[in-house]
Amino acid sequence: MLELRADKDTCKTCKTRDCYKGNDKAPGCPMFEFPMAMENNANCNLCGSCIKSCPHDSIRLTPRIPTSEFWSMTRARFEESFLAIVIVGIVFVQNITMLDFYPSFLKSVEQTLGIANQDIAFTILFIFAMATPVLLLFAATAISKRFTGETLRNAFARFGYAVIPLDLASHMAHNLFHLLAEGKSIYYTFMGLFGVHLEGPTDFVSDPTIQIMQYFLVIAGTLGSLYTAYRIAKKNYGVSKALSVSMPYLVVILLFGILNFLTFTVRMGMRM
Template sequence: MPLFERIKEIVKVVFVYDEEARVDLFALFPGIKRFYRHRHNLFYLRSFGDIAFTLIILLGLFGPQDPKCNVSLFLAWGVWWVSIVMSWFFLGKFWCGICPFPGVGRILQALGISLNREPPFFLTKHCTSFALIFFALIVWTESVTEMKEWPLGTALLLMSILLGASIMATLFRGQSWCRYLCPMGKIIGSAATLSMIELRPDLTKCRTCRTFPCKKGTESAAGCPVFLGAFNIKNNIDCLLCGRCLSLCDKDSPRLNLRNPFVELIINKGRHLTCSLIIPFLIGSQWARFIQHTGPYTVMEQWLFGSDALAFTLLLALGFGCAVQVIRFGSSLFTTSEDPLFGKFSPMVPVLVPLAFTGELAYRLDYFLANIGDVVPTLGRQFGFNFEYLSFSISAATIHWTALALMGIGTVSGNYVLYLFNTRDFAGLIPKKNYYGLHILVLLVSAIYVIMM
């Protein structure tokens, strides 16, 4: 197919909503499929990530503790975090497929240092709650300790996550940490429901399979690291996009599809516990983080005996509670939240996913844009060179307007999801006043962001 026709097909699928429309990127760009089939390519990517990750930790542990003289802070909180958030929309959970955290665990398992047990039932049942607690601890620690100014603290935080993943690998088979407990994995999985990319099986081919090597593996290769297998992939929440199923499947079933980014939000309707817990906490934590350095927060801190820890803890809890109530109220306006076949769902969750995505991107970009002009000079100070003449700055106004533009995109996207619901799955079910009320509710959520910024 000529390049122009490929681009035309891609643009149509991405920008015109159609639940059935997909572009198989493996068929359209065979080089992507070859890239996945040759497992050493993913190995090189993971190795690069492992090296960069190790460098950040070493610089944090043994480098200068003056934030103006240690580039590890920008690498961790600027480059690493912004890359993760940007990947949510464009690459789904691909970041999880090359993440450095399970690296040590994979080595330990390869050496036979693992009990290789099945994850217990209580872990699989309550994994989202555990991951939410871990993410809350990360956000709390990042904010209360001013970790973006503390190289040693940043290194210790990364090492603690690495330790958790490694311990899980010595107890349970595969990448149980990634599937069940990783807070980043749950956040990325929830946000990846907005992604333009999905890995899905060709079920007509899967039905002829009797050995399921994509999940169980073969004598020479392990199966899916998170116990799915291509035939089990129904959404973007758990699949790591690591491509291992592609190299194991002898039926050529896995497909890497390009789609309209709102498709999965409409199909799922917020029925997964992961999204219904993670998304309100992500929004509530963003509100707390945005307001932390404002005047009202200072007053609140004074009321709580001058304790930043107490003030932010209370703010984090209030933010989460308010977001949960907004979602419950919004879902009630849909007039229905249960289906005999589909089960219970929370339709306000997918409406707010775009705002959760753009809110996190705005927060992380604030640090990135405010500090990118000092990266090269910082590198020079750390290693004894004078690069001060390469310093530049991005104005606070530019950063602020960038954040507002992102929130505008999130607001428009949330309202568009509402429109799709009202004209499709909920056609004729939402009273007109409720429908307008839902749009107003989205605007109010967006206004909270703007005020707190």
């Protein structure tokens, strides 16, 4: 929801490039980013050094519409999109492993594959979970490119960013359980360092309340990803083609959202 950007007109007249190199006010950019050329914050850690060192007060940290960066960028990177879609599978497996039925589910995977090793069975399951979203997005890209004429690689790179809101929301929903259902154990453990033994409930709020919050996060993430995919299509192919180009991606994203939503209908197990 925040972006760091520079006034390009001001930067064109700058001779020092202190924002990148640094000066006596602040060090150079630790991420080797040049604010004038930035169009996304993927490699910016918001340290603020460039803001302090800029002699022309050209750089600003301003609010923006969430997800807007994904449809406004002009240089989509295949490796970033590939990672984003792989994370869909990683987060899903992470959620599945916390559910009460997971041990019996993994056992059935072992029996189905004829493998008597739990680690190997999990590895196969993990690879399958990562590969499936990638294949689905490639399938959506193959269908969508009929309306665009773009190469499969370029189209995949452009739309892979659309799943990031859902990735983030699902991961937050997962850890929300640990924070709100197990959070008090941090205090108990900390006091134990001083020889004070404490016991009691570890939750801050009830399980049903946590589930409602998880549902809200997943729904918000799904809607954010759906909207992002549509806006990417609208920006690059125009209003007339936006829906037809984005429709295959919308279907795949909605499927991801439903699967993530369903995982949170089952109570997660404690890690303590």
